[in-house]
Amino acid sequence: MEKVEHEYGANQIQVLEGLEAVRKRPGMYIGSVSIRGLHHLVYEIVDNCVDEALAGYCDKITIQIEPGNIICVEDDGRGIPVDIHPKTHISAAETVYTVLHAGGKFGGDSGYKVSGGLHGVGASVVNALSNWVEVTIQRDGGIYNMKFEKGKTVQKLERIGDSDKTGTKVRFLADDTIFETLDYDYEVLEKRFREIAFLTKGLTIIIEDLREETPKKAEFCFEGGLRSFVEFLNKNKETINKEPIYIEKANGEVPVEVSLQYTTAYSESIYSFVNNINTIEGGTHLEGFKRALTKVFNDYARSHSILKEKDSNLQGEDIREGLTAVVSVKVKDPQFEGQTKTKLGNSNVTGIVQAAVVDVLSAYLEENPAVAKAILEKCVSASRAREAARKARELVRKKNSLEVTTLPGKLADCSSKNADECEVYIVEGDSAGGSAKQGRDRRTQAILPLWGKMLNVEKSRADKIYNNDKLKPVIQAIGAGIGADFDVNKIRYGKVVIMADADVDGSHIRTLLLTFFFRYMRPLIEQGHVFLAQPPLYKVSKKGIKDVYCYTDEELDEELEKIGRDNVSIQRYKGLGEMNPEQLWETTMDPQNRIFVKVTMEDAIKADEIFNILMGDDIEPRREFIEKNAKFVKNLDI
Numbered sequence: 001m002e003k004v005e006h007e008y009g010a011n012q013i014q015v016l017e018g019l020e021a022v023r024k025r026p027g028m029y030i031g032s033v034s035i036r037g038l039h040h041l042v043y044e045i046v047d048n049c050v051d052e053a054l055a056g057y058c059d060k061i062t063i064q065i066e067p068g069n070i071i072c073v074e075d076d077g078r079g080i081p082v083d084i085h086p087k088t089h090i091s092a093a094e095t096v097y098t099v100l101h102a103g104g105k106f107g108g109d110s111g112y113k114v115s116g117g118l119h120g121v122g123a124s125v126v127n128a129l130s131n132w133v134e135v136t137i138q139r140d141g142g143i144y145n146m147k148f149e150k151g152k153t154v155q156k157l158e159r160i161g162d163s164d165k166t167g168t169k170v171r172f173l174a175d176d177t178i179f180e181t182l183d184y185d186y187e188v189l190e191k192r193f194r195e196i197a198f199l200t201k202g203l204t205i206i207i208e209d210l211r212e213e214t215p216k217k218a219e220f221c222f223e224g225g226l227r228s229f230v231e232f233l234n235k236n237k238e239t240i241n242k243e244p245i246y247i248e249k250a251n252g253e254v255p256v257e258v259s260l261q262y263t264t265a266y267s268e269s270i271y272s273f274v275n276n277i278n279t280i281e282g283g284t285h286l287e288g289f290k291r292a293l294t295k296v297f298n299d300y301a302r303s304h305s306i307l308k309e310k311d312s313n314l315q316g317e318d319i320r321e322g323l324t325a326v327v328s329v330k331v332k333d334p335q336f337e338g339q340t341k342t343k344l345g346n347s348n349v350t351g352i353v354q355a356a357v358v359d360v361l362s363a364y365l366e367e368n369p370a371v372a373k374a375i376l377e378k379c380v381s382a383s384r385a386r387e388a389a390r391k392a393r394e395l396v397r398k399k400n401s402l403e404v405t406t407l408p409g410k411l412a413d414c415s416s417k418n419a420d421e422c423e424v425y426i427v428e429g430d431s432a433g434g435s436a437k438q439g440r441d442r443r444t445q446a447i448l449p450l451w452g453k454m455l456n457v458e459k460s461r462a463d464k465i466y467n468n469d470k471l472k473p474v475i476q477a478i479g480a481g482i483g484a485d486f487d488v489n490k491i492r493y494g495k496v497v498i499m500a501d502a503d504v505d506g507s508h509i510r511t512l513l514l515t516f517f518f519r520y521m522r523p524l525i526e527q528g529h530v531f532l533a534q535p536p537l538y539k540v541s542k543k544g545i546k547d548v549y550c551y552t553d554e555e556l557d558e559e560l561e562k563i564g565r566d567n568v569s570i571q572r573y574k575g576l577g578e579m580n581p582e583q584l585w586e587t588t589m590d591p592q593n594r595i596f597v598k599v600t601m602e603d604a605i606k607a608d609e610i611f612n613i614l615m616g617d618d619i620e621p622r623r624e625f626i627e628k629n630a631k632f633v634k635n636l637d638i
Contacts, residue, residue, distance in 0.1 A: 062206045079167055080135070134171045193220060204221040226244075260325035411424075426474065430449055528600065
C-alpha cells in the first residue's frame, strides 16, 4: 500500500476549549441527539434538584414545557452557591454551568453524599447543547440571574433583587441545530418523574405541559415511597399479601429501601435502582436481594415444617414467581459496569442488602404467619411446576428434536445456517404459510405456519408452555431455549418476523406472541431481533399503469388523487392468504420493498403493565385501555 505523506505535528492536535467538545460530540455525553437525548437534558437538570431533595433540602420540583418547547425547572432547594470559586475565579454558579465535572457530587463536607445524573457534567452539558439558558437563584437574601448562549456566558451572575426564599430556576431552549427534534413527549417525561417521586419519598414533583390550549398537569408525591411504587405496579393484579412488605435500613453509608408484594401471576417483576438510576442489568444490590429472599423463605419453610427433611430446598425462581419488587440503594461512589453501564458493581453492597432484607423479612414472616403460609404455598406449587417444566424441557432438548417432533405447522427451514442473515416468518394460517413458502428466498428465509389461537402465557406456567402445541414449534425453531435457560447467542435466526393479517384476529395473535417473547425470551426483544411484517391493505389497478400496493388508508387516498378515481380497481386484502406467492414476496418479504416494524422495549415497567392489562385476568383495566385507545386504531375490519 502506497504511503501518503502528510504533515503531522503539534498544529494537527486539536484542542477544544470549554464546552466545545460537548457540542462536537454530543452523543458521548447524552447518548444520542434523538428525542431520547432531548429528554436527557431535562433529566439532568431535574436530577440536580433531586440531589438537593436526597440531601434533605428540597421539598418541591416543578417542571414546565412552555410554548416553543422551552423547558423551565424550578426547585426550593438551597440554591446554587453564588460566591466566587477559588480555582475558576468566577462565581460557583457560572462554574457549574460552564466547566465540565464541576459540582457538588465529588465528595467533600458540603457536597452530596449520593447523587444521580452524569456525575457533575449535567448542567454544563445542558448549557452546551442549548440555544440559550437562563438561571435564576434565590439564596443568601438575594435573587441572582445569569444567561448563556450555546454554552457561552452572555450575562455574568448579577444580583437583581432581594428574597427570603431559596431555590434555583433554570429555563432553556435546546439547540435545534444539534437535536433531531425539539418536540418533547409529555407522557415519557411524566412517567419518569412519577418514578423519581416514588423513589424519593415525600418529594413533590409537578409537571405541566403548556404548549396546547388545554394544558396538561400531573402532581406526584408519595409518602409511602417504594410501598406506593409496588402498589402502582400491581394495580391491575390480584395480590396475595394485600399490603406490600416494606424494608428500610441505613446500613453504614448505604441506605437500603425495598418493597415487595406477591401476586397470583406466574412471572416475576423486579426493578432495581441506584441513586434513582434504573439499573436495568441489575448488579450487586439485586444479587443481595435475591440471596436474602431465597434464604429467608427456605429457613421459614424448614422451621415450620412446610418443607420436610426429605424435600429439596426451594429454588430462587420458585420463590420469585408472581413477585413484584423494587430495590433501591443509595451508594456514595457507585461503580457501574455491563453493556449499558447500568449494572452496579460495588461488591460490598451485596452483603449490605442481604443483611437488611434477611433481618426485616424474617421478622415479618414470623409476625404474619397467614401471609407467610399463602406465599409459601405458591412457592411450593411453583417448585412442582418447575420440575414438570424441567421434564418437558428435556424432551425439547433431545437431539434432533426439531426434526423428529411432529409440529402443528411444519417448519420450512432455510438453507443458510448463518443466523445473522437468516430470518423466520411466523405466519398466521396454512394458506398464507403456503404462499410464503413458495414466494420466499429459500436460502435465508424460513417459514413457520401457525393456525388458531395460541396459549396466553400471562395466565400459564412454564410446564404448560413447553407442552403447548402452538408454542412448542416456536421454541424449537428459534432454538435458544426458554425462560431462565434462554440464550440469545444460540438463536437460529437473526430476525424473528411475526406476519399476521391486518384484522382483529391478527392483532390478537401478534399480542399473544409478543407476550410470550416478553415473558420467556425477553433478550430477543431487548436486542432487536423481533419484527412485525407490514403487508399491504390494498392493491390498486388501472389500465396502462403498473399495479400499486398501499399500506394505509392515507396512502390509498394519495394514490387515487394521483392517478384519478375513474376506472380504478381496488382490491382490499382481507388476509395474507389472498395474496399469491409472487405478491407476498414483492410486498412483504422482499428486503428491497418490504416494511418491517422493529419491536423495541424502551421501558420494561410500562411493557409489563401493558401486557398485564391486555392479557391478564382483570377485565375492567382492559376495557378502559380499549376505550382510551380505540381512536388510534386504523385499518382494522371490526
